[in-house]
Amino acid sequence: MPDLSNFKNETTKQLTTFNLEKKTKTIAVPRGQKITLGEVKGHGCINQLWLTFPGWFWQHWNVNAPINQALLKTLILRIYWDGSDKPAVQCPIGDFFGNGLCEISNFTSKYIGMSSGGFFCKFPMPFKTGFRIEIENVDEKIDTEVFMNVLYQVENSPPENSGYFHTQFNTNKNNGPETVQIADISGKGHFVGCVLSMQAEEHNYLSYLEAPEYIYIDEDWESPRIVGTGLEDYFIGGWYFREGEFAGELHGVPSKDTLNSSIAMYRLHDKDAIRFNERLRFDFVNPWDPDRLKPFVYSSAAFYYLDSPEGQCKDIPSTEKLLCWYRIKNTDHQSIP
Template sequence: MGPLSNIFELKDGIKTKRISSYDRTGGNDDKIVIKAGETAEIANISGAGIIKHIWITISTPDNFIRRNAIIRMYWDGEENPSVESPLGDFFGQGWGEEYNFASLPLAAAPAAGKALNSYFPMPFGDGARITIENQSEHNIDSFYYYVDYEEHPSIPDTAGRFHAWWNRELTEVHPEDGEAEWGLVGEVGKNKSDKDNYLFADIEGKGHFVGVNYYVDSPGPMWYGEGDDMFLVDGEDWPGSLHGTGTEDFFNSSWCPNEEYIHPYFGYAKVPDKLGWMGRTHCYRFLLEDPIYFDKSLRASIEHGHNNNLTLDISTVSYWYQTEPHKPFPELPGKDQRQNMPEINFMDVHRWRHEWRKAMGNGKKLWGNEIKEKKDK
């Protein structure tokens, strides 16, 4: 059943509505201002319906507004948001950056990714609210938006509510093993648990998981993606019902890719142009044809390197539908905790080489690929 398969069907009792930032005076000042530190309610809908599309574009002196502004969504009068995420990360842009991104449910469109779009259907039975909190020190001088939705007489009891959760972690390596990916600098250990994995979903209730935006910043040139994805359904023990074979495999690619690739369901919206895989990579996968179903709970995680042996800055937004009430999200990290890690550059690499030369005895013609064990013989 494709998106056009029932477009010709005529329906009764449904009304199409829109809330937008249009100029109520009839002029062309079609925006709102969200002052620094304030929260704006951009939609407050009563009754039952389905939000079908959201479009947002903004202008502000703050060039990090995509991390400094928070989008939240509430269904059916709930107190705890079902959606809570930095604005850019939710729509498919990591690290507070602007860049084009295209997928079936989410997109960041021209000019230069400034137009943020969601096509996730978001049903509600007794009201819906969407807010934007400006945690920046600057006003959002121009905030333009559409919220397109349908009014329905009622919503079926089988309609799960849309959820999205942002998480971030600066991952740690095992001190005894070091960063030993591919066995390059030491023996690679074995992982028979998900306890040290990066967690991207921790859900209670009945529902189905439909996707994730995965933003990884690697401080070194080694391939970041030997980590397996692991989904533990309804409280089951490791290895669980769905156990993967590597990060790129979960994102439907292969062999350590480092190239942009855009598919409606999966791809690489951003890749680094540095040494190896050093820098920022945005992977995404939407399980729209193959959602992961759960009746009681879902714990979803991924290794940060095989056996969790890499230090990486990972941020994710996960998307799913479930029954309410949902398990409240952990407290969103403050603005200072959402800043990017410093960029590793060529000077840092040269400092590493300087320390390596000292470890190799400061030979006068060391090239850089010598192995210490061979040098000592």
């Protein structure tokens, strides 16, 4: 069991967008461009990734700058491990940090969160020969700039028996009865959680939450090894999260708007990580009669560790498909801190 009092033979370092010579804090990420924010050679483990960026709120220092909360979906985070050309992490910023609805939610959990304008991830991310972090801006209107600090430990020898951190992003429109796929993974590893955001076309409709999880593991590929009792039950809530938003250490609902038929949820597996040796598929399947179900859209980010640094990310869809929501809440963020 890790203990803060334990001494470790490690060297603490930081990768940052701050330029000591120029005294600048950010790296520009213009629309339509991919920008490498930083690269590190060696072996060790990332223990915290923090970043933030303007564009989703009114800027009192640049009053004519365009504003679009959709930037939370059109700014794509990528992380590459050990020189691989396939990103292990490839995900819109909002989904990765806990809310895919193009909304800011002030919440903190053990591993991810949005903390009053900042975005953080504390999943441990080991690497053996290095890592590279990239941001792509696929927004059609907004140029932005990124502040980033990555705290990592350099170890005397490459980490042994440690998996590489991965994500898998999914988004789609659903007529109601179709399967909602969270992850389809090949290799050896363990599943450690997901973020799922959903919105129905019709107002005041949350029956998409009737779908329990079906988790297929290794030889149990035709029939799920793990089956739940409802979608909100998997996220450790109940009755369509009848008491509203909350943020727990390992599960929560950063956003719920029943009239808008939208919800964002997260569950993080810690000691209850789901192990697999060859493959894992995670779906939500609604058992209701299809005639009772109504259209909705969703996006999700799955978190897991694999024995390979090469990513299994699906291609990021077009901007139109990324911005699949029927309605995006227009939040009047505080203009001056």
